[in-house]
Amino acid sequence: MTGLENLFTAKNYLALALDPVHVGAGGYRLGRVDNTIIREPATGLPKLPGTGLAGVARTYTAMAIQAENPENSEKQKFLCRKPRLNERGKPVTDKHGKFVYDPNNYDSCAGKGGDWGEKHCGKENCPVCMAFGYSDGKKNQSFQGLALFSDARILLFPVTSMQGPVWITSPAALTQFFEDCPQDMQKTIACSDFIPEADGIATTRVDQDASFNLGWLLFKNQKKIQPLSFPETQPPPLPQEMLQRTVLVSDDLFPRLVNDNLEVRTSVAIDPATGAADEGALYTYEALPRSTVLWFPVRYQEPAHFLTGKKEVQLSRGKLIVEVEKGLSLMAVLGVGGKGSRGMGRLKCLNLADGGSL
Numbered sequence: 001m002t003g004l005e006n007l008f009t010a011k012n013y014l015a016l017a018l019d020p021v022h023v024g025a026g027g028y029r030l031g032r033v034d035n036t037i038i039r040e041p042a043t044g045l046p047k048l049p050g051t052g053l054a055g056v057a058r059t060y061t062a063m064a065i066q067a068e069n070p071e072n073s074e075k076q077k078f079l080c081r082k083p084r085l086n087e088r089g090k091p092v093t094d095k096h097g098k099f100v101y102d103p104n105n106y107d108s109c110a111g112k113g114g115d116w117g118e119k120h121c122g123k124e125n126c127p128v129c130m131a132f133g134y135s136d137g138k139k140n141q142s143f144q145g146l147a148l149f150s151d152a153r154i155l156l157f158p159v160t161s162m163q164g165p166v167w168i169t170s171p172a173a174l175t176q177f178f179e180d181c182p183q184d185m186q187k188t189i190a191c192s193d194f195i196p197e198a199d200g201i202a203t204t205r206v207d208q209d210a211s212f213n214l215g216w217l218l219f220k221n222q223k224k225i226q227p228l229s230f231p232e233t234q235p236p237p238l239p240q241e242m243l244q245r246t247v248l249v250s251d252d253l254f255p256r257l258v259n260d261n262l263e264v265r266t267s268v269a270i271d272p273a274t275g276a277a278d279e280g281a282l283y284t285y286e287a288l289p290r291s292t293v294l295w296f297p298v299r300y301q302e303p304a305h306f307l308t309g310k311k312e313v314q315l316s317r318g319k320l321i322v323e324v325e326k327g328l329s330l331m332a333v334l335g336v337g338g339k340g341s342r343g344m345g346r347l348k349c350l351n352l353a354d355g356g357s358l
Contacts, residue, residue: 009300009317012177013328014237015152017294018346020263020287023048023337033264035285040153044255046262046288048152048336048347053296056336057149058132061327062110065127109134117142125314127323130303143308146315147324152296156238156246157258158289159214163205166245167293168214170254171195177295194223194248202248214247215261237350238293263289267342287344294347298324325352 025036037046083091083099092100109128113120116137122129133145155177156167196202200222206212208224228243249257269281288294300321303313328349335345 007302007305009321010297011300011321012295012297013352014155014350015294015296015331016238016348016350017288017290017292018332018348019335020265020290020339020344021048021292021335021337021347022285022287022339022344023052024285032284033286034283037262037286037288045154045258047154048294048296050149050151050296052336053152054132054145054147054149056331056334057147057324057327058128059110059327060330060334061131061323062128064326064330065323122308124308124311127315127320130308130313130315131320131324141309143306146301146303146306146313146320148299148301150297150299152294154258154288154292155295156242156293157254157261158291159247159257159261161205161213161215163212164245165291166203166205166214166247167242167291168247168249168254168257170249170251172251173254194225196222196248196250196253198250198252200250201253203246205245205247212247214249214257217257242291242293261289262286265342285339287339300324322353325349328352 022035023038025038038049039046086092094100108114108119109121109126113134113136117135118138120129120134120136122134122136122139122141122143124130129143131145131147133143135142153173153176155173156169158165159168160166194202199219201212201214201219202223202225203212203221204224204227206221206224208221210221211218212221213219225248228238228246264284264286266282266284268283269278270276271278300317302317303315303320306313329352332346332348334340336347337345339345
């Protein structure tokens with residue numbers, strides 16, 4: 001490898017919302033809904049922050065590693081066991097010279113690792129600590145982490161029409177996706193470079209100059225463009241039916257259509273004493289609807305260039321990617337964001353290592 005390839009590997013992940021996804025902005029707001037979701041400040045488009053993705057990926061990666069190595073602990077707490085220590089602080093060994101482990105003495109590499117981060121093992125070969133970083137306040141040691149997550153942004157957004165569901169996108173959304181792809185991957189998806197006017201759309205669903213509705217709004221199809229497509233040599237991670245139902249809208253119109261078609265639900269707190277709705281506890285919250293397609297880049301830095309403490313990181317870049325993607329795969333089961341107990345949050349990464357790569 002030469003140049004920047006020797007420093008990091010950048011991967012773009014496509015993610016399909018299997019359930020509505022709610023990542024709240026915090027607190028209550030006056031307006032259409034009480035609990036809003038996080039948005040881009042400039043465009044107003046909803047997003048999933050990279051910090052949230054990295055947080056759940058860390059926990060799920062630790063869970064996946066624990067499930068593959070149950071002998072690491074007698075307690076299922078995503079642990080790295082620590083040997084039992086004698087009164088001199090030395091590890092205790094049995095008659096065969098093997099360490100004796102205390103099930104109550106463990107490092108928890110998932111989460112913040114205790115009040116001061118002291119439960120992060122910080123070992124140079126720990127995939128969790130090396131990928132996502134750690135901070136041990138008691139030892140005054142920290143490590144940034146080698147997997148750098150960016151925000152997840154909307155690539156395709158579902159909207160109802162007279163011809164059934166369609167997925168809208170915009171030139172800016174496609175451009176951002178292509179620009180963040182490595183050079184040899186930028187032409188993975190073929191799309192038109194046509195830019196619709198502010199009040200028009202472009203789609204293959206109807207003929208040019210024909211009318212087409214998006215929700216309750218009616219537009220004129222300015223051009224019958226080709227649908228999104230993948231090269232014949234690479235199987236598309238998205239269903240072909242979805243790719244054929246894409247609609248290109250202007251950058252000005254895209255945020256308005258997205259925000260007007262978010263899913264809004266009503267919920268209420270339950271009084272545990274009566275089992276009925278608590279008076280005055282009715283509230284509403286919004287979420288990205290099911291079948292929204294998002295994308296987010298992750299940059300994997302080369303471990304050979306880093307030290308943890310005074311020790312070299314004992315992981316290859318390929319091993320780092322494999323372990324992180326184990327955590328990403330669990331998002332399709334355990335979900336991201338809030339309201340998970342109310343049927344929300346499952347997000348499936350479509351192009352992990354075992355299913356193709358963009």
